[in-house]
Amino acid sequence: MAGKPLPNSIDSANPAIRAAFERCRQIESFLMAEAAIDAKKVEEELMDLRVASYFLLYAPSDEGKQWAASSIMSAVEDDKQVAAFGQFIRKYYIRSFKQAKGRTPFISRHPSPSFDEAQREIVANLDQAPQNHTDAKMKALVRDNHRCMLSGAYDAQSYLGMKMHISGARVEETHCAHIFDESTNDFTTAKVVIAKKEYAANVWTIMRYMGYPDVLTELKGSSIHRLGNVLTLTATLHRVFEKLQFCLDATGNPNEYNVMAAPGVMSEFETVGLASPAKVTLSNACGLEPPSPTYLAIHAACYRIAHLSGAADWYARIDAGGDAGCNATIADESMFAIVLMDRLERLPEVVYAS
Template sequence: MDASPLPPHPSFQDESVARAYSRCRELEKTLAMEARVLGYLLLLAPEEEGRRYLASEINPDPVDDSGNKTDDSVVRGDETLCLLAKLYIAAFIRCFRSAKGPTPDPSLHPSHISFEGNVVELSYKLMEPPSSHQMAKHKAIRRDGGRCVATGKYDLLTAQSDASSLEFKIPPDAPCCMTEAALIFPSSINRNIAGGNEGAAKNDWAASVWAVMEHFGNVRVLDELNGDNIHRLENVLTLSHDIHSAFDQLKFWFEATNANANEYRLRTLWSRLMVDKDTIVTLTTPDPQCLPLPSPKYLALHAACCKVAHLSGAAEHIDRCFRDLDGMRVLAEDGSNVDVLMFVLEGITV
């Protein structure tokens, strides 16, 4: 999926959204990437309420129900819209885009699923969300039947361990892989943002992320994902290491088929990834109350982010910033790497 110009004449039910999209098409002549970020967000927004909210931020001249300009109308020029696009790159696309991919702690691996025996057996029945990544992994393994939800392969170390306390059985000849607990919304946005860090760049970035997700994605983040709630099972998927890496780098996503509940078509930009890009999977759970499924709303936001990032060219921009950041020691005298410096100062590296 390469960066693509905004398609002409899409149909929108809301006139204000249509006007905002036309503004993006006009802006595309001078600020292609930024215009495409905003335009594709309008096209691919998973929530109609979020689409209308973004349109209200883009439209230069607010109007009342009669079509007349209101007294507080504000002309939003190219510079303002450019800043708006950068906010969505930093607080929406960058939120889901991992800096360096998953780095699992071996101590959190499901091979330890049996070492606490009764503790793990009882803890999965607690209604409260998991309080740690380790407990989230234990619960996700039980919910997902010990398998990567994308490939269906069983977790290797669970297959090799004493899994007698688990409800599922792993066939002796079943294909296996190394799996990890993948968070849809990353835990990094809740890390080191309180106490002495309040008011710092990282705290401001997290606040921006939550504001964007609440207005654009209808995710009530302070209620749903604040603090330890980031580990709730609705935010966790069991994925193989390679799928997890692609998922965190916006190269793999779950696209709802809208045919059946919790049914998704797998999409990937990595042609050599060991999964058919048109595979359809249905996520299931043996206990909807204690082991809830990943949130369709969270997965829809992640899918929209992947598509917007690549169609707009923002993903390539972020990747380039990471590459430049790795090799940068000082700011160039000619200012050629100022974008990378701003990438850091805006608090969007974690």
């Protein structure tokens, strides 16, 4: 069964967090006993219980952990409401960082006489916030010295356009990868009720309860393309990033991060000359805004919770089913229903009860 069992104990001085964790451990023991009889029956509930539990332990803020403890302990009359809280976190936090996203807009890869002129125009307008994906990509390239922030590979268009000739240089197509995806600006008016408390069903609700109310204002509308929300990555690393298969963990030094990757993607990291774990310092050329430590911390916490709980594998199965056109057989008809429900829930203004 996917996901890691909860540890036997935690090191926390907060009595509310300790009490909530013990409650989660008790519910997990019950569900594990049920799983020994029929694993499929409790698979999703056990995963969501672990999402709630690991969110309690690894939410990126003390306020988020306190919210988790309060939500877990408020459902005193119904253990299933603890899993319902985990499901809320899974569907509107984890899913917002792990979803099939649109391709990066195409930009011509061929050098032209206007390349230098275009670069001068970009540099002349660096003080203006990017207004769209293409603008964000071009300004991020200037900030990132025309290279992938992790592997150091030169952007192919820039390398050709600037007529670089660097011995042994790695040259690849690069993408503009958003930390918070552009789709998070699609709001829903749907509501979710957990332990008699009503929440708006979107990622911004979770950001607010985690103590990040300003993130919505910072990323609203075209501000989703601000440089603090984007990374220049090779096409390979962008694909892995949007699947929530690696994260950047802050070391405590300015703009310095450890690259933490899931074991299954090590081969893809090796193809771009990047080991894991690896330490990188994100560029900040021309005094431009670097990737936001806050956004990356929120993303890193999501990565950790998703992989420990099994939610990352769960959504990988769902996305594989979706990519296959939901061609379910009798043996996997339950997954067909889950894939269909996931797609419906991601439509604007639509929410379905579990």
